[in-house]
Amino acid sequence: MPSTRLSVVVTRRLPEPVEKRMSELFDLTLPERDEPMTRADLIKAVKDADVLVPTLSDKIDAGVIAQAGDRLKLIANYGAGVDHIDVHTARQHGILVSNTPGVSADDTADMTLALILCVTRRLPEGLARMQAGKWQGWSPNALLGGRVAGRRLGILGMGRIGQAVARRAAAFGMQIHYHNRRRLRPEIEQELGATYWESLDQMVARMDVISVNCPHTPSTFHLMNARRLKLMKPEAVIVNTSRGEVIDENALTRMLRAGEIAGAGLDVYEHGTEINPRLRELDNVVLLPHMGSATLEGRIEMGEKVLVNIKTFDDGHRPPDQVVPAML
Known part of the structure; x- marks a missing residue:
């Protein structure tokens, strides 16, 4: 039987406890190396995944979102800022966007x-x-x-x-x-x-x-x-x-x-x-090299918020940290 678990693609390596929990809950795809995805890799991810988990180093613009497959229904951002995501275009394509506010x-x-x-x-x-x-x-x-x-x-x-x-x-x-x-x-x-x-x-x-x-x-x-x-x-x-x-x-x-x-x-x-x-x-x-939120505790807490957003969405409910254009 085909898997009923959500296909989740994460663009960067996350703290080990977060990756472990994600792999227990979802069909998880992680990058081999911890470096920003190329645009081609991002396009492949949005075509194949149910959920994309990007970070601020990934530019999810209108061109990338236009390539999304019918499966992609949630962009669960790992981080509070969403200026790298075209939230308006995502909404037009029926794709929800969530973030991790307050953690850092x-x-x-x-x-x-x-x-x-x-x-x-x-x-x-x-x-x-x-x-x-x-x-x-x-x-x-x-x-x-x-x-x-x-x-x-x-x-x-x-x-x-x-x-x-x-x-x-x-x-x-x-x-x-x-x-x-x-x-x-x-x-x-x-x-x-x-x-x-x-x-x-x-x-x-x-x-x-x-x-x-x-x-x-x-x-x-x-x-x-x-x-x-x-x-x-x-x-x-x-x-x-x-x-x-x-x-x-x-x-x-x-x-x-x-x-x-x-x-x-x-x-x-x-x-x-x-x-x-x-x-x-x-x-x-x-x-400094963008260290403002760089604590292990904070990074794990961000991952936990991502997990809650995805799991709530998987259960048929609105993610608690959904971002809508009116908020921007």
Whole structure:
């Protein structure tokens, strides 16, 4: 008899406990190597599978979705962001899309605070000096950074991650400010001690630290463009653990090189792995390889959400984390 189990294709290797559980529940196809699928491989997957489990490194655009077979009914994304998936086209083809929201909020917020501290306290410069064997002992004026307590933190995007950043930053004595497309409820503002700015321009001009925590959508592309970056105080720093496309990377690089912005901490980049090479040359910039959500606990929890979405769909119900175009 033919198998009645769902055919599930996963595009990247996942933590072993997640793969094991998926193989117990479904007819699972995993890649031999942990590297992004080619477009041809993605097209083959959508033609043959009931469920596709992609990651942010897979571009599931209208052209790929147009090649989908009649079997494909769910794209269960492994991750919260879905800007790499054409959700509108998927819906037109009768294909549901789900994601894994809320899992990485704390992990990403931790990394945001780490970047703020790295940039303001010049930790990478100190590490490089130690690794090069150039430390000659303590000096009153060596590698002087800045105290974070008392600084104004402007959070761009006050969702789960932004609020988690606010709680951590408040514990370090920072003043919390934010801009969001919708203002938070008064009780949440009060809990966070957060000041709302309707005007992003006005907030940016008055902050000591800007933290980018909004998703990448057509309306947030280059939200921090050259004009808005120029509003920042010369002694201010910017960190981004969200999506690289939100910042005009070339404009940011020019201003950092010119000393018009004091520093930056980046975990994401406008063109993926193709990072502006001039950024690598700057001492006032901390670059990380998209590590914001990289904890074993978080990755397993993401996998568990994917499993719940697929199993709920298999049982004939709407996936609990379904994404619809109106949400974007």
